[in-house]
Amino acid sequence: MGCRSEATSVVTWVRRDRRRVWHGFTQMAAYEETRPVMVERAEGRELIDVEGRRYLDAISSLWVTTLGHRVPELDQALVDQVGKVAHSTLLGNGNTAVVELAEDLAPVVPVSDPRFLFASDGASAVEQALKIAFQYWWNLGEKSRSRYLVLGDAYHGDTVGSLSLGASGFGTDLFDPLRFPGVVRTPGYRHVGWRSAALEALEASSDSLAAVVIEPVVQGAAGMYVASPEDVRTFAEACQRAGVLVICDEVATGFGRTGRMFASELCGIAPDIMSIGKGLAGGYLPMSATVASAAVAAAFDGDDLGPRTFYHGHSFGGNALAAAVARRHLALFHDWDVLANVAARAAQLQELLGPLAGLDSVAEVRSCGLMAGIELAPPKPGLRWGRRVCAAAVEGGVLLRPLGDVVAVVPILTSTSSEIERIVAVLAESIERVCL
Ligand SMILES: *Cc1c(COP(=O)(O)O)cnc(C)c1O
Secondary structure (H helix, E strand, O other), X not given: OOOOOHHHOHHHHHHHHHHHOOOOOOOHHHHHHHOOOOEEEEEEOEEEEOOOOEEEEOOHHHHOOOOOEOOHHHHXXXXXXXXXXXXXXXXXXXXXXHHHHHHHHOOOOOOOOOEEEEEOOHHHXXXXXXXXXXXXXXXXXXXXXXXXXXXXXXXXXXXXXXXXXXXXXXXXXXXXXXXOOOXXXXXXXXXXXHHHHHHHHXXXXXXXXXXXXEOOOEEOOOOOEEOOHHHHHXXXXXXXXXXXXXXXXXXXXXXXXXXXXXXXXXXXXXXXXXEEXXXXXXXXXXXXXXXXXXXHHHOOOOOOOOOOOOOOXXXXXXXXXXXXXXXXXXXXXXXXXXXXXXXXXXXXXXXXXXXXXXXXXXXXXXXXXXXXEEEEOOOOOOOXXXXXXXXXXXXXXXXXXXXXXXXXXXXXXXXXXXXHHHHHHHHHHHHHHHHO
């Protein structure tokens, strides 16, 4: 490539990055050696680094990007909203961009007569759901309902409240003393008998439960464990029959990931409360929301400044720029019939990944919609296969990131057939290169 200007080289940028930026879930002392991709811009489904190298974004920028990067319509929605107002607080006051978004989302979400409490991150949307469920019972005078039933292997975010629901792992065990008590755990989707165990746990503690919290159908961060939608429905309906609120964390599964707009629809359930985030604004801006049914919200009606009020709110909850992009995103989702592409690409991905399951170096391949996990089978611990396979794929121009020894493949929902082929081909080569 001839001589590069020092100022624009990856090496220089990574050095500057390492000096001042602290990356999540990243050992900064080793950061430079792991050859991070230094993104400068993007085009469609490709990220472009500071030296012009292109990487197919096969993780949707950690599961948030839905339609692609630099979608002209979304860019325009952002520009149009900037010309009105970027942000105004929703604490006590309204913003037209947010009202319009909530109206458009209402018929799309599987929650009955929904109300939307906006925040910025998925973890905050889960925290809000927890607190709403807790106060719901308090407002109704049933103060003994204060516990939560959750699934093993669950991941609901990294704030202390959402961490309390989640399973240990990924180095978060040290925070165990911070996890709040009152969380009942039952085995997650990777266990064949999870449903009957969950029903038993429900029966044993239903009188003290405020809510059950589930990731419907797919436990993503756990390593893409997939449940049968019928099992999820049986469990969720039993909870609702027992008077326990069902909170569906659809931060990862929402907005088309599993082939339906929401995974709750795959199961045919109507959660009382739902958390959404990641793809809500197309992956453009940080926006999340807690969606509550009218029945849940009604328990909070009362006197102005009275104790039934939900005293919780985030500075940037209901950001107008994010709302405008999210609204245009929702319209494009329908106009482009994105779910039809997800169905076709998901079938293709499943078929192409099939042969990998037969390799000695692969333990299992799991997928639902455009969420897939290829669990590697290292012969002994400490080989860091997940990390090394993904590094090889990145060298081959496909951006992947592992969950331990599970390679997560989470393509952008508008991916083409040849892009899916390329992702799987590069992944297969990388497995061959690292694991033989
Ligand atoms: C990513 C994720 C979260 C957390 O969302 P953040 O925006 O990272 O805080 C919560 N729940 C699930 C199921 C997720 O996949």
